[in-house]
Amino acid sequence: MSYTKRPDGRKFDETREIEAKVGIIKRADGSAMFRIGKTIALAAVYGPKELYPAFMQKSTTGILRCYYDMMSFSVTERKRPGPTRRSNEISMVTRDALLPVLDLSKFQNTVVDIFINVIQADAGTRCAGICAAAMALADAGIPMKDLVSSVSVGKVGDKIVVDLDKTEEDYEEGATDLPLAFMPGTGKVTLLQLDGNMSKDEIKKALEMGKKACEGIYKVQKEALKARYKK
């Protein structure tokens, strides 16, 4: 059976509606909201600040810590508050997705903390979190070589698609999820995961589609950052 039509009528290479806002959490040094379809992620950045305990400090550079979490009511079946194995792993890959654009070399012995929280989940939460976090880092004035834009691609039935929603992720005949992040300036990949079943050729096609989608997301992120300082 061929997968011919997406539940919400999108084209296969089309993302859901995207909305981004910078400067949403007043007490944070930088913050942003990123919404893609019904998935909403918030990110707040604190730092650079002194890092304790002191043995964790690096004398050559500042370090980045990432904490990804979902609110208990963001999903259909309540998630117990607090970190899980899943959220810990996502925190780690999120940090690795963001680190390549950061330059913390002038902030020796310090830490930059990023807190990501998902209010409403409809698949693609780690990607939305990365998009929000990248904007929050820029808002905090952390030196960056580039931004990071992220989207999930994958395969639903027999079709390669961009930005799967929850209905597509749960597609009966099988769906493959391939979360991606790119540095739009250089076109380099900083997040790459896959769950499911795809051939190498399909993956290559998915990467190309994801890269194109990230270029669109980058525009929205950039506009949101500019809007913050337009008055």
Add this chain to the structure above:
Amino acid sequence: MNNYTKTVLESGVRFDGRKLDEFKKPIIIELGISKNAEGSAKVTWGETEVAVGIKMNVGTPYPDSPDKGVLITGAELAPMSSPDFETGPPGQQAIELARVVDRGIRESNMIDTKKLCIKEGELVWTVFLDIYILNDSGNLIDAAALAAVAALSNTVFPKLEGNQIKFGEFTKNKLPINLLPITSTAVKIGNKILVDPSLDEEKAIDARITVAVSEKGDIHAMQKGGSVGLTIDEVDQMIDLAIKKSKELRKLIK
């Protein structure tokens, strides 16, 4: 700084120019912030922002109340909301926040928990109320309680098939509500009694009294905070002020 706050307050002036009994502005209630929750609300109170979501499930009742549903309240002082909050399990401040909000709802019988009984002694509805602080700019208890009551009064039951929830599917039946309790706090700093402290004022608080009050004026829960003693007269004044201000909040929720 705390002494400075006190000195300035004693001359009757607040840093932000408010009167002693004046709330920060704006106070906005936004409903339905998460479509996956049975009920949800966000309160923006000055710069403080609190999100509350309700999730429902079925479970066994407590042995001492076999015909009543269960309310479980939790709070997270998310580290995203303030440089002062840290990661890790909820600390004392978060637990007090959750418990004070919980008591106003529980002791006022806001929720008609008898209507949450499906089969006596065996199966009842459980209501999970989770509070997330998004930005802490003071007066978290009042803001969180307002968001909690707003979220609960807009909660619908999820679909039930047999003894199982159909996750993500909702009915149009609203959670049975008896009345709306409003939680309101008055604080004492130096010789002044005021409401809705700012962050700087909060650091200088000598004592606070929180009351949960019904529309009739009955008090269903109280909590004193702060490490300074109060005279009975002061307690009286603070409760009066808190009740007076609860009426303003009640208008927002109707």
